[in-house]
Amino acid sequence: MHPISFVGAGPGASDLLTLRAADRLRSADTLVWADSLVCPAITKLVPERCEKIRTSKMTLEEIISVLVDKQRSGQRVVRLHDGDTALYSAINEHICMLTDYNIPVEVVPGISAYQATAAGLATELTIPGVVQTVILGRASGRTGVPNNESLSRLAALKASLCLYLSAHYVEEVQSTLLEYYPVDTPVAVGHRVSWPDELLSVTPLNEMTAFTRKHKLLRTTLYIVSPALVSGPQRSCLYSPNYNHLFRPNL
Incomplete structure (x- = not known):
């Protein structure tokens, strides 16, 4: 069985997706996504055969039911979130409930x-x-x-x-x-x-x-x-000729 992929969609532009995120989308059988927050261009990356399920009107329990059902049927499931999964994405409550069902997950970060x-x-x-x-x-x-x-x-x-x-x-x-x-x-x-x-x-x-x-x-x-x-131009120590470090020792 494939793990459910929690994917960060990034801020909006499809070319700001990570390579891994784009890969998961292009191989998805089911896309479950926050349709009110994710730029529509992102969802166009999934195959034509991919089933798209919008979550804007769903409760957490309803979403989990869909995720479990699709994953257990052998599908590659992508749960797509706007921005980065680490910030205000609510993936924690999803993953905790999926753990109770012994459903494996992976998390793919996105640009915030x-x-x-x-x-x-x-x-x-x-x-x-x-x-x-x-x-x-x-x-x-x-x-x-x-x-x-x-x-x-x-x-x-x-x-x-x-x-x-x-x-x-x-x-x-x-x-x-x-x-x-x-x-x-x-x-x-x-x-x-x-x-x-x-x-x-x-x-x-x-x-x-x-x-x-x-x-x-x-x-x-x-x-x-x-x-x-x-702020105006401020020199960092890293590139200063007066600052020595491992790769640029002071000779």
Whole structure:
């Protein structure tokens, strides 16, 4: 029996899939996917014979029932998630239930939206002497976050802060961030990054809410708050002629 493949679809563009993810899609007998979140171009990679099952209106129990049934019938099953499987994908609850059925799984990671957003802006989120930490988080929202991971605690570090699932609460988010970051701190706003209708722009922190409202952003929106977005050239030690290391000893 083939394991069920949990595959990260990446941010949207089909050529941003990993080679392994593309391979699993091209050999799939059954595709079970989050149709409201995954770019349609990705699903076109599966064979014509592949059965496509949308999950936007299904419960977890219904999804598991489909996965178990298809896997036990000998099919190659792909459970396709947007972005990267390690972030907000809910694969943990899937895999825990599949384990109870003794169903083997494999996980294929994908490029995350924060990586695609930084790449789209041709920028690095860790600049020497400016910022060396990247935080992936979200606003509390309906599902909440642990108290020790509140937005205030994350913002207090003044690192490169990547916020998922937060557009619905943007006014509250902006208010909290302004307690820790300067008003002109650049915020990258990425909506459907790498999709055909991508919106990717940088706006000052104090205009974050206005920008979001103007463009009617809600789902599939990411914010990156970071001083790295306007940093000038900063030399790293790695390529400095005055810095010796194993492969470039100081002779």
